[in-house]
Amino acid sequence: MREQWTAESMPDQRGRVALVTGANAGLGYETAKALAERGACVVLAVRDVEKGEQAAARMTGDVTVQALDLASLDSVRTAAAALRSRLGRLDLLINNAGVMYTPKQITPDGFEMQFGTNHLGHFALTGLLLDLMLPVPGSRVVTVSSTGHRIRAAIHFDDLQWERSYGRAAAYGQSKLANLMFTYELQRRLAAHGTTAALAAHPGMSNTELARNTPAALRLPLTRLAPLITQTPAMGALPTLRAATDPAALGGQYYGPGGRNEVKGHPRLVTSSPESYEMAVQQRLWVASEELTGVKFPVPESKGSPLTSGSAATA
Numbered sequence: 101m102r103e104q105w106t107a108e109s110m111p112d113q114r115g116r117v118a119l120v121t122g123a124n125a126g127l128g129y130e131t132a133k134a135l136a137e138r139g140a141c142v143v144l145a146v147r148d149v150e151k152g153e154q155a156a157a158r159m160t161g162d163v164t165v166q167a168l169d170l171a172s173l174d175s176v177r178t179a180a181a182a183l184r185s186r187l188g189r190l191d192l193l194i195n196n197a198g199v200m201y202t203p204k205q206i207t208p209d210g211f212e213m214q215f216g217t218n219h220l221g222h223f224a225l226t227g228l229l230l231d232l233m234l235p236v237p238g239s240r241v242v243t244v245s246s247t248g249h250r251i252r253a254a255i256h257f258d259d260l261q262w263e264r265s266y267g268r269a270a271a272y273g274q275s276k277l278a279n280l281m282f283t284y285e286l287q288r289r290l291a292a293h294g295t296t297a298a299l300a301a302h303p304g305m306s307n308t309e310l311a312r313n314t315p316a317a318l319r320l321p322l323t324r325l326a327p328l329i330t331q332t333p334a335m336g337a338l339p340t341l342r343a344a345t346d347p348a349a350l351g352g353q354y355y356g357p358g359g360r361n362e363v364k365g366h367p368r369l370v371t372s373s374p375e376s377y378e379m380a381v382q383q384r385l386w387v388a389s390e391e392l393t394g395v396k397f398p399v400p401e402s403k404g405s406p407l408t409s410g411s412a413a414t415a
Contacts (some may be wrong), residue, residue, distance in 0.1 A: 104366040107134045110345045114139030121145045122197025124155040130337035136161035148397030170221025171207040180228035190232040195222040195243040202265045212261040218275035227395040239296045242343045243283050246302050249276035253375040279370050283384040287352040299343040303336030303362045304357035331364035339367035
């Protein structure tokens with residue numbers, strides 16, 4: 101029987117710098133906590149700094165807090181500038197924060213809230229921080245998706261912001277599909293450089309506050325079934341931790357729970373929907389994301405080469 105991967109399977113993280121978005125609660129908290137316990141210097145990037153400080157106080161190790169509201173591109177740019185000034189390097193960027201099944205809301209930049217927060221905010225943050233990672237061998241960008249990416253699996257280029265009609269589950273599914281497409285296209289762009297890898301993970305069904313916007317008709321049944329169909333946030337964080345730290349993990353891979361239907365269990369390599377692998381759609385989404393955020397990524401040259409002159413991310 102294959103050995104199960106647990107938090108104790110993580111190698112020593114001393115000397116590594118990790119940034120975890122949405123790290124004051126739930127999956128992000130457990131991810132950051134485990135990395136700090138293994139010796140990483142961890143930055144909690146959170147919307148509510150007071151809650152972030154409270155979370156940091158409950159962790160052991162070198163843990164600091166950075167204000168970040170992924171729904172606001174101004175906040176993303178401000179946070180990225182602050183991080184670039186205080187961090188000399190970045191080994192792990194964990195794009196974990198997200199919103200789920202929200203009523204129709206618009207971000208300050210005019211984006212549908214789920215797409216703007218879950219995908220565009222992380223796209224911009226990654227682009228603005230990537231040149232802190234490219235010189236670091238073994239650095240990784242890990243983006244948290246969901247089995248929800250299979251819900252009406254499509255990127256609706258004719259209505260990305262759901263202006264004509266809105267379905268909260270379908271909009272969530274689009275944002276989580278975008279997370280995977282971003283990961284696969286980013287890995288393709290990074291592969292020639294050879295130092296930084298992009299991977300994805302999903303937590304299965306984890307008992308966190310993320311589901312607080314579940315439609316009322318489903319809330320009570322799900323609450324009653326939760327002990328049977330969900331796992332703890334600490335277990336839900338394991339696929340992310342494996343993608344971030346397992347020496348055998350490779351760029352472009354996707355990790356999730358190993359149990360039936362990937363609902364819960366110890367992490368293993370999994371497969372995303374056929375739609376998520378469509379290269380032309382990945383590339384079209386990338387172009388659209390650059391246009392919407394105003395962020396262009398650094399352009400790596402061949403393995404071992406410096407960044408192309410003048411290629412620093414812009415906003």
